[in-house]
Amino acid sequence: MKPWLDVEGLDVRFTLGEGGLxxxxxxxxxxxxxxxxxxxxxxxxxxxxxxxxxxxxxGRAILRLVRPTAGEVRLGGVNxxxxxxxxxxxYRQQMQMVFQDPFDSMNARMTVGQIIMEPLRLxxxxxxxxxxxxxxxxxxxxxxxxRAMHRYPGQYSGGQRQRIAIARxxxxxxxxxVLDEPTSGLDVSMQARxxxxxxxxxxxxxxxxxxxxxxxxxxxxxxxxxxxxYLGRIVEIAPTGTLIxxxxxxxxxxxxxxxxxxxxxxxxxxxxxxxGESPSPVHPPSxxxxxxxxxxxxxxxxxxxxxxxxxxxxxxxxxHFPLARMGNPPTPAGLPPYYAAGG
Amino acid sequence: MSSHPTGMAVNTRLVARPVPGLFTRxxxxxxxxxxxxxxxxxxxxxxxxxVLLLLFSWGGPWVYPADPLAIHANHILxxxxxxxxxxxxxxxxNMLARMMAGGRVTLEVGLLGSFIALFMGVLYGMSAALxxxxxxxxLMRLLDALLALPGLVLxxxxxxxxxxNALSLVLVLGFLSWPGLARIxxxxxxxYKERDYVLAARQFGAGTFYIARTHLMRSMLPILIVNxxxxxxxxxLALSGLSFLGLGIQPPHPSWGGLLNDGxxxxxxxxxxxxxxxxxxxxxxxxxxxxxGQGLLARLEGR
Numbered sequence: 001m002k003p004w005l006d007v008e009g010l011d012v013r014f015t016l017g018e019g020g021l022x023x024x025x026x027x028x029x030x031x032x033x034x035x036x037x038x039x040x041x042x043x044x045x046x047x048x049x050x051x052x053x054x055x056x057x058x059g060r061a062i063l064r065l066v067r068p069t070a071g072e073v074r075l076g077g078v079n080x081x082x083x084x085x086x087x088x089x090x091y092r093q094q095m096q097m098v099f100q101d102p103f104d105s106m107n108a109r110m111t112v113g114q115i116i117m118e119p120l121r122l123x124x125x126x127x128x129x130x131x132x133x134x135x136x137x138x139x140x141x142x143x144x145x146x147r148a149m150h151r152y153p154g155q156y157s158g159g160q161r162q163r164i165a166i167a168r169x170x171x172x173x174x175x176x177x178v179l180d181e182p183t184s185g186l187d188v189s190m191q192a193r194x195x196x197x198x199x200x201x202x203x204x205x206x207x208x209x210x211x212x213x214x215x216x217x218x219x220x221x222x223x224x225x226x227x228x229x230y231l232g233r234i235v236e237i238a239p240t241g242t243l244i245x246x247x248x249x250x251x252x253x254x255x256x257x258x259x260x261x262x263x264x265x266x267x268x269x270x271x272x273x274x275x276g277e278s279p280s281p282v283h284p285p286s287x288x289x290x291x292x293x294x295x296x297x298x299x300x301x302x303x304x305x306x307x308x309x310x311x312x313x314x315x316x317x318x319x320h321f322p323l324a325r326m327g328n329p330p331t332p333a334g335l336p337p338y339y340a341a342g343g
Numbered sequence: 344m345s346s347h348p349t350g351m352a353v354n355t356r357l358v359a360r361p362v363p364g365l366f367t368r369x370x371x372x373x374x375x376x377x378x379x380x381x382x383x384x385x386x387x388x389x390x391x392x393x394v395l396l397l398l399f400s401w402g403g404p405w406v407y408p409a410d411p412l413a414i415h416a417n418h419i420l421x422x423x424x425x426x427x428x429x430x431x432x433x434x435x436x437n438m439l440a441r442m443m444a445g446g447r448v449t450l451e452v453g454l455l456g457s458f459i460a461l462f463m464g465v466l467y468g469m470s471a472a473l474x475x476x477x478x479x480x481x482l483m484r485l486l487d488a489l490l491a492l493p494g495l496v497l498x499x500x501x502x503x504x505x506x507x508n509a510l511s512l513v514l515v516l517g518f519l520s521w522p523g524l525a526r527i528x529x530x531x532x533x534x535y536k537e538r539d540y541v542l543a544a545r546q547f548g549a550g551t552f553y554i555a556r557t558h559l560m561r562s563m564l565p566i567l568i569v570n571x572x573x574x575x576x577x578x579x580l581a582l583s584g585l586s587f588l589g590l591g592i593q594p595p596h597p598s599w600g601g602l603l604n605d606g607x608x609x610x611x612x613x614x615x616x617x618x619x620x621x622x623x624x625x626x627x628x629x630x631x632x633x634x635x636g637q638g639l640l641a642r643l644e645g646r
Contacts, residue, residue: 063546089548097546105539109561119547172547 002074003038005062005176005208010035010071012054012061012232016282029281031057032232035071036308041175042202044209046223046240048216048255050278054232055212056100059178062210063095064088075176093123096169100181102161106153106168112139113149116168123172138167142197159190163197170201178210183218195221216255220244225314228252231281231289234308238315248311248322250294288320296321381565381642389572389635396628400446409440412595420614430616433609438602442620445597450628452513453579459517460524460578461571467521468528469555472536483529489522498581502590512591516578524570531563538562569639576632583625599625 012032032054039045047055060066062073064080072081080091096119099105106115116135120126126134136146142163153161162182169177179198183191195218201207202222213219219226220240227237228251236249247253278293279285285292291301300320308316407428415435423430429438471482497519505511532555535541541558549557583600585591592598594605599621606617 060542065542065546092546092548095546097543099539099543101539105543107540107558107561109564118544122544122547122549122553168543 002077004041004076005039006072006074007035007037007062008072008074010058010061010073011069012057012066013069027282030232030284031281032061032068035234037227037234037237039176039208039210041208042206043225044202044211044223046219046226047210047212047229048214048219048226049229050214052231052278052281053229054281055214055229056180057232058229059097059180059210059212063092063097063178065097089123093119093125093172094174095176095178096172096174097178097180098162098165098169098182100184102153102158102165102185105165106161108152108154111150111152112156112164115153115164116149116171119168119172125172134171135167138170139164142167159186159193162186162190162194166194166197166201170205173205174207176208176210178212180212181214182211184213184215191218198222216244228255231279231284233289233318234316235290235319236315236317237308238317242312242315246323248315248317249290249319250296250321250323251290253323254295288318381639383638383642385634385638385641387638389631389633389638392627392631393635396446396624396631397450400443400450403443403446404440407439407443409437411437411440411444411597413437420609420612422614423616429620430614432605432614432617438616438620441597441602442599442624445592445599445602445621446624448509448592448596449579449582449599449625452509452516452582453575453628455513456516456520456578456582457571457574459513460520460574461567463518463521464524465528465560465567467525468530469532469559471525471529472532472559473551473555479529483526486522486525490526494519495581495584498585499588499590502585507590507593509592512582512585516581520574520578520581524574527566527570528563531566532559535559535562565639565643569636569643572632572636572639576629576636579625579628579632599628 010032011030011034014029014031016027016029035058037045047058049055057066061068064073068081072079074080075091075094078091080088083091110118113132113135116138117131120131120134125131132149136149139146139148144160144163144167148156148164153164156164162185166182182198183194186194198209199222202209209222211219211222216226223240225237226240226243227234228243228249229235230251236243236247236252238248243252244256247256279289285302287303287305288294288297288301289305291297294301298321304320306318306320308318310316311322413436415431415437418427418431418435420433421427421431421435427437427439429442431438432441467482467486471479471486474482498515501515501519502512505515535558536554538558541554544554544558579599582591582598583603586598586600587604589604591600594601602621603618603625606614606621609617
């Protein structure tokens with residue numbers, strides 16, 4: 001049985017430089033390589049990784065805002081990758097996106113009403129009055145006054161704008177929401193409000209989320225499963241509790257080191273943070289891309305690329321020398337303590 | 344709470360206010376937002392001068408009806424007087440009437456020519472920004488070539504080819520003035536094209552034309568308005584320059600540039616009113632548009 005959203009062998013390359021009429025391009029970035037994962041209705045998949053790991057590109061490639069070079073994205077059995085832009089249009093109702101920067105994701109010269117009604121208008125859903133009513137109802141659900149319809153986004157704060165962006169994403173009653181770091185530009189209390197709002201909305205509307213973030217705490221709060229990306233590849237994918245309680249990839253373990261102790265829950269395996277910058281995706285290291293920063297690297301790691309393999313049920317890791325399971329049994333992810341206060 | 348003449352405390356919040364009418368709602372809504380956003384003393388100054396010039400040229404004949412072409416052989420080169428407020432020229436024609444008629448044609452060419460230039464510039468710039476990269480490059484190199492040609496020489500060339508009347512001058516000036524604007528539009532469009540709200544619109548299923556019309560145009564409207572005002576000033580100056588060279592509006596029909604040229608021919612015998620008034624009008628029109636544009640620009644750049 002195939003999952004509802006099925007990503008298979010997704011590959012995205014960008015050509016660098018101008019590559020114009022006379023000049024030759026200066027190389028390619030392999031932004032995503034051979035991505036496989038599935039997502040069920042009502043489920044949340046977390047994507048974490050450093051900047052440049054390809055997590056935003058993955059979100060965009062699923063929505064086909066970025067053209068994949070290879071691979072397939074299937075939604076409810078329909079192969080979206082095979083559709084033309086025109087054929088794709090009706091499917092766009094089902095998948096929406098919330099962007100990281102609420103100051104860039106909406107046109108400052110449109111009123112909030114126009115912004116929320118834009119997807120409805122473009123998809124030809126409802127008549128003007130119905131759209132207006134729907135937009136006002138969504139605003140109220142987001143905890144905003146319906147008089148906001150006639151105001152401009154410039155009159156609102158980051159948190160309010162992000163709620164307007166969520167209202168816009170929900171206007172077409174989508175099933176899948178790609179959340180591209182929706183909380184990273186907000187202060188902590190607002191982050192908690194947005195996370196709680198997203199969790200409530202998921203229950204009300206049976207939404208599936210792809211939650212992209214570099215904040216493991218926020219991801220762990222919403223996601224049932226987490227995929228860790230490093231230089232365009234999934235290096236580990238596991239249920240949230242397993243990933244936090246018993247990470248198998250040294251990179252994941254080192255990310256745990258960045259988490260506050262309370263979230264980490266006891267003495268789960270963790271390694272010191274990787275030293276230095278993430279290597280350039282134009283010239284990724286040979287073999288395992290992490291071997292240049294891995295404290296456990298051995299000669300084999302520089303020569304042979306490890307493929308994803310199962311270590312336990314639903315837990316896959318791409319490492320020649322995965323960390324052994326430690327003593328603590330995985331605990332299901334609840335509300336990380338530092339989010340509890342603001343909610 | 345405030346106190347009432349009777350000494351009783353009155354809850355002012357309960358006092359009925361008139362229900363706002365359509366205009367009030369419009370004004371307190373988006374209109375006042377826009378006006379407030381772009382209001383600047385320079386904008387108002389420029390706008391006022393320009394509106395006064397428009398009133399002078401089009402409204403003037405209602406107050407002071409006189410034939411700009413009628414020759415009064417007995418009243419040659421009269422200084423300003425009650426009968427001829429701006430004097431007469433060497434054929435005894437009424438200078439005030441000629442200034443009004445000249446203003447109509449000058450401002451008309453400036454405004455309509457800018458409109459054509461604006462349209463062409465937006466069309467070309469948008470097309471370049473939204474085409475595949477190789478086509479954008481070809482279009483931009485072509486634009487470089489157009490920009491490298493000296494404008495005045497081209498205008499003289501075309502002005503020598505076509506019959507010189509207001510319509511042909513509007514077309515010549517309009518079609519020769521857009522390349523600079525096209526570059527601005529293209530660069531603005533490229534910058535806005537990468538914004539998240541354009542990506543979001545694509546996610547909602549928007550096509551290229553919708554994005555250009557709704558998002559890109561809306562975003563660059565202010566900068567377009569600013570450039571349009573500068574364009575009007577440029578074209579008034581260009582028309583005056585052509586008229587001055589004898590390639591503008593042909594005699595006996597007046598234009599501000601032509602009147603200035605006629606006046607300069609007679610400068611040795613000293614009729615200052617033939618030089619000062621057309622010169623002042625051209626000066627005011629150009630200053631008005633530039634000040635208006637500067638005021639808008641100042642607000643745009645957040646000054």
